[in-house]
Amino acid sequence: MSWFGSNKTAVEALVDGHYAALYRYAYRLSGATQAAEDLTQEVFLQAQKMLHQLRDPANAKSWLFTILRNAYLHRVRAEKSTRFVSLDGVAEVADRGNAPVPIVDSAQLQAALNQLPEVFRTPVILYYFEDFSYKDIAEQMNVPLGTVMSRLARAKMVLRQSLTEHAEVTTTTAHGEGI
Amino acid sequence: MDCQDARLLLAFSDRPSEKLDPAEIQPLQHHLEACPDCALAAERQQAVRGFDLAIGSAMRDVPIPIGQPAMLKQQLFGERPVLWKRWSVASAAAALIFALTASGVYYVNRPTVVTTNDLLTWPQQGIASNAEDVDSFLEKQGLNVRSPRVFDYSLLRSVEIVEFQKRRVAKLTFIANDEKVSASVLVLPHRQFDAPNQDIQANLSIRIINEDGYTYAIYYQGRLDGLLRVLN
Ligand SMILES: [Zn+2]
Numbered sequence: 268m269s270w271f272g273s274n275k276t277a278v279e280a281l282v283d284g285h286y287a288a289l290y291r292y293a294y295r296l297s298g299a300t301q302a303a304e305d306l307t308q309e310v311f312l313q314a315q316k317m318l319h320q321l322r323d324p325a326n327a328k329s330w331l332f333t334i335l336r337n338a339y340l341h342r343v344r345a346e347k348s349t350r351f352v353s354l355d356g357v358a359e360v361a362d363r364g365n366a367p368v369p370i371v372d373s374a375q376l377q378a379a380l381n382q383l384p385e386v387f388r389t390p391v392i393l394y395y396f397e398d399f400s401y402k403d404i405a406e407q408m409n410v411p412l413g414t415v416m417s418r419l420a421r422a423k424m425v426l427r428q429s430l431t432e433h434a435e436v437t438t439t440t441a442h443g444e445g446i
Numbered sequence: 447m448d449c450q451d452a453r454l455l456l457a458f459s460d461r462p463s464e465k466l467d468p469a470e471i472q473p474l475q476h477h478l479e480a481c482p483d484c485a486l487a488a489e490r491q492q493a494v495r496g497f498d499l500a501i502g503s504a505m506r507d508v509p510i511p512i513g514q515p516a517m518l519k520q521q522l523f524g525e526r527p528v529l530w531k532r533w534s535v536a537s538a539a540a541a542l543i544f545a546l547t548a549s550g551v552y553y554v555n556r557p558t559v560v561t562t563n564d565l566l567t568w569p570q571q572g573i574a575s576n577a578e579d580v581d582s583f584l585e586k587q588g589l590n591v592r593s594p595r596v597f598d599y600s601l602l603r604s605v606e607i608v609e610f611q612k613r614r615v616a617k618l619t620f621i622a623n624d625e626k627v628s629a630s631v632l633v634l635p636h637r638q639f640d641a642p643n644q645d646i647q648a649n650l651s652i653r654i655i656n657e658d659g660y661t662y663a664i665y666y667q668g669r670l671d672g673l674l675r676v677l678n
Binding site: 275 | 454457458461462463464494496497498500501502503504505506507508510511514515518519521522523
């Protein structure tokens, strides 16, 4: 390893620079703190072993995020298949124009994310993290840019609908209690 | 420009990090003026922008577990665990740990498994035979502090990093050989913490020492004198 002097210094720099972002990603992907801790740890263990593959430190973040997603996919494949919402036909449903913006709660958002199939969940998480361009996201997922764009559009719409429905249910419940 | 290109550019224009090329803006504008479908899509995109910002902010709102990066580094580099214990610490320290937990001190790291080997080799390595060694150990853990000089460090049994008032602080535990005297000391930089909770269980005493820019909150059982350095 040349760009930081030693492997140890390089890996330490990766942990210092990227632990938080990777943990957030792992948490949003897996929906659980323990799984997020384990996944993040696994990423750095793998990174330490494969450090020679990282030629340019400027690519470190993308590289680590890719390792994390692969580690996550490896785990969920080993487990069972969860039932996800179908996104067929979602694109036909229009957003409610200028409706007031509901308060978005982190846990509620996670519940909505958990319903999305991974191929939709990953791009939408990366999109909202604002760390990566569409092109970066496409590369991390190893799919064409157009595929990322269309999955993103649908996933964003599903999230908005799901969070709006939750807000409506909350409002209705609140009113109901007053009666 | 066709509708597909227009929708693509609209998506790009949605992100601050993906500014449109000036050469793309005018053709897009022309297309939107001529195409009601894309104009409507642009309008909808604008309408949900506030919602998008709220989702983005919630998405990034994930608390990071305290102490995990440091633990991870120890694991990656096979370094000594943060939690060091000599063999006899468990029983005597248990009450102290319980009392400290009850008074608002939390363990930052999950206790690391300490092997018998570690325990046997620790004293020989002389990692913490005096306050200066403890300070340099803590510095490696990211805590730049001054341990109390009044204690007899041959009686030091463990050095840990705990959470006190939501910050990482050092906790040193001293135990005299007969285990009837034990003390845990929180090393708190001056003026950065509220006074430690004095409302603790009956068999425990607390003494606060202010010295060298630090507040040392000492929770102890037995005669504290038995843990202090003998001054010549
Ligand atoms: Zn059009």
